[in-house]
Amino acid sequence: MKHHILIIALISSFFSFSQSYVADMLIRKSELQATTYSKDSTANALVIYDYGNSFVNKKTFWLNSQFKQKIKILKPEGIDRGEFEIILYKGKSTEEKIEDIKGTTYNLENGKIVKTHLTEKAVFREENEKFTRVKFVLPNVKVGSIITVSYEKQSRFMAKYQPWYFQGQDPVLYSEYNTSIPGNYIYHIKLVGSIPFTDHKTSLEKHCLETGRGASADCGVSKYVMENIPAYKPEDYTTTSLNYTSRIEYELSVFNGFDGRIDKITKTWKDADKELKVDPDFGKQLSKNSLVKDVLPMSITSITDQLKKAKAIYQFVLDNYIWNRKTERYDVSVKNLIKEKVGSVFEINMLLENLLTSQGIETFPVLMSTRGNGFATKIYPVLTDFNYLILKTTIDQKNYFIDATNKYHTFGELPFRALNQYGRLIDFEIGSYWEDIEVKPYSSQTHRVEINSSLDNEFTGRVQSRYTGYHSHQPKQDYDENPTSYLNDKINDLTEITIEDHEVIDFKTSKSNFSETYNITIEPEFIGDKIYLNPFIIKFFEENPFKLQERSYPIDFGYKDIYSYNMQIKIDEGFKILEIPEKINYSLPNSAGSVIFNLEQKDNTIIVYFKVKFNLPIYAPDYYPYLKLFMDKVVELQNNSVIVLEKQ
Structure with missing residues (x-):
């Protein structure tokens, strides 16, 4: 009967995490045979099991922290997960220690599981006045390997109880952190990130610490579990990952000594x-x-x-x-x-x-x-x-x-x-x-373009550009520091046009705008008697900056944006207008942003109006799929809009 219960429990555990991986330290042939992680096909590695346990040693009164990890290597870029570096801090009279380092690499060779163990000689130490850096590399790590590592860290620095990072550069199947904190240590506990706990239990252990004089302390015991944690993948438009990576941190607030003294560490x-x-x-x-x-x-x-x-x-x-x-x-x-x-x-x-x-x-x-x-x-x-x-x-x-x-x-x-x-x-x-701290005004980029067609296969015209707010800072600085270099950079960026007679018409360091104008020559694409002209000779976004499958942290622009582009094309009587792009009006949910693309033909003149507006400086992660689609449309319009003319 016990065997049946065990089998059922294992099957339940097996299917609750994955059809290939099981969240424990045991190594299975099916895990070594697996080649991908279904929930993240881009993952270079998968942390199958991540375990931590921190407690105060009853004999030494040091903080002991035990660590165990089991990692699957999925791609060549994940092989460096077999490289480990642990920092041990030093104080005036004490320093942190590390004990019982163990590591093993598991590979499947000719249908059999082959183990390669970490040797003592492969563990190196680098010393300086502030800390010791312990480094080791597990042997024989390659794509398909599973690696396990475990060690114990010992510290007398109780002001910072051992933090725990649930989230990192790789997806995590299961992460568990256990703590036992004596009641005479009172910590502020800070949970960072938006991922909820799968399991969180607390209990009280009586007399977990005792001194020789009969004094004792009870311990608050906690267990924190998260499952199926996505990797934190950095992308544009955010602040530091420290703001959003899911973790627990501790700050000592009060220490009550066994002798009756009270040390207030964290102040109000x-x-x-x-x-x-x-x-x-x-x-x-x-x-x-x-x-x-x-x-x-x-x-x-x-x-x-x-x-x-x-x-x-x-x-x-x-x-x-x-x-x-x-x-x-x-x-x-x-x-x-x-x-x-x-x-x-x-x-x-x-x-x-x-x-x-x-x-x-x-x-x-x-x-x-x-x-x-x-x-x-x-x-x-x-x-x-x-x-x-x-x-x-x-x-x-x-x-x-x-x-x-x-x-x-x-x-x-x-x-x-x-x-x-x-x-x-x-x-x-x-x-x-x-x-x-909030920036209320919009920052903007505006380009007004007027061009004239010509039967000699050249379009000529003029551009007026204006930058305000945060968009004006870099142009102002670049132009002020080196006007020649500023113009050369613009010429190199706008390779599809020829720029002449460049002039800055509004520039003062004390003003929040920058304006310039210049003449342009365009050589559109000719195929037979037809001309194909992309009206966007200046693009705001060359590509979509949002490429992740999902994003668990906010999209932080810092300020609200407006991008405007207006073009007037006067068509020579020797040309016939065959085709202009369709109009588009698209909005983000809750009016959080919009893109408008409008073209009008009046006699032999084409008027192009394009405006992208972001009404929020910061977008919650729920907006990510909408922003991703939104930017796809913006980039598609800029890169693939075509006006077709025919020479008569």
């Missing part, structure tokens, strides 16, 4: 505000009129309009101080910046804050984490999460977010790196709070 925001206020690198650098006395010229201080004065002060900082590309919140000195004229983002924006407040313009610092640094933790203060500083000022009841590190950004425009949804506004009077 009220505590953090007090700390920042007296911080010599932060609070001591803000709102100090003595620091900026006599820095501003009379031409600025005499301005009576507050907004004009604020913009003048902003421009003064841009013109006189250079950002050194550093973002550290340490060794900050506004005094040194004033002297040296070069400084970090904290120094430059703190100088701007001092200058604005000295002129009676209320301004607050906003701590940020940049797009590449990940979201700052919201549930409790982690000051090390912040690597950037911007300012918020309110003038005539209108809010402005400002940053004086780039002369091509105008007053009220933040650099793209700072568009990371929110920051922490620091107000030492009423207390800090979270501030949403």
Whole structure:
């Protein structure tokens, strides 16, 4: 009877995961024979089983973390999954250890399972002052192999309980993490990512830790399971993967010693505000009129309009101080910046804050984490999460977010790196709070084209282009730094036309737009007496940036977009218009975006109107299949629209 129950359980487990793979550490012939993973045909490898168990050792009181993995190699690009690297951190009086490293490669040869074991000689260590890097490569790994690895890590660094990554570069069939945390350690537990648990259980283990004096602690025991986890595959229009990769992280909040002492590790925001206020690198650098006395010229201080004065002060900082590309919140000195004229983002924006407040313009610092640094933790203060500083000022009841590190950004425009949804506004009077960072105006690209046909097989005309908002920053910088190189790059990009008489007609670093005009010559495609002309001599998107089968994280443009293209073609009387493309009007769900393609023929003139609009700066993952189809249509229209003319 027991055998029957076991068989039924195994069959149930077998079919609940895959017809080829079973989520445990055993190796089966069917798994070695399998060549693909049905849920992701693009996968280079599949993590069949991923297991972790972390607990405090009853004898040593060290944190022990046990790891086991079973991985199937599906493609040549997955062979490097047999390479492992483990970091062991060092402290002043202790360092992490690793024990019992085991690894085996399984291959199917002549119908038999062949094992190749990792040897001790194949494990290498690289040492430096901060950590030890342990590296090993499993032997005989090839396409079709299954590899298993296990080891135990031991650490006395309890401030950071062992985190667990459920999601990674490969799909995961089954991931399980078990924890046992003594009650005298109180952690903030943060779950990142949108994938739900398949199973999550908690229980209490009495007297899991005991000291020689009769003191003891109970342990909170947890089991976390996720199944069928898709790989995290990076794609354009997102922030760092750290914002979305599914995982559990721990931050020690309070430690209750067996001797009765209580150490408060993680502070409240009220505590953090007090700390920042007296911080010599932060609070001591803000709102100090003595620091900026006599820095501003009379031409600025005499301005009576507050907004004009604020913009003048902003421009003064841009013109006189250079950002050194550093973002550290340490060794900050506004005094040194004033002297040296070069400084970090904290120094430059703190100088701007001092200058604005000295002129009676209320301004607050906003701590940020940049797009590449990940979201700052919201549930409790982690000051090390912040690597950037911007300012918020309110003038005539209108809010402005400002940053004086780039002369091509105008007053009220933040650099793209700072568009990371929110920051922490620091107000030492009423207390800090979270501030949403949102770009409300649309950024745009607009091209207006007028061309005339000619019987000598050339079309000539003129292009006027205008870029606003975030689309204007790069053209402004490229043109300002090297006008010749800017024009050459444009000529090289637009290979299907000849550009002459290029002229920039609207350019100031202090304005949020850039406009140019140039003459063009087009040589359309001739087949017999017919001319085939693609009206899109300038394309917004050469290809669809969205290529994944599915995407589990948001599509983050950072700001709202409008792309407009207008063309007027005057047809010579020697040509007859045979064919023009059909009109298209297509929208994303909930009016989140639209594409309009409209052509009209008026006598011997063809008017082309094309507009792509993204009404959201950030789209939820549910929009991905719609955005993918949307962009297919946009690219198809630009690449394959054809106007057919016939020479009479």
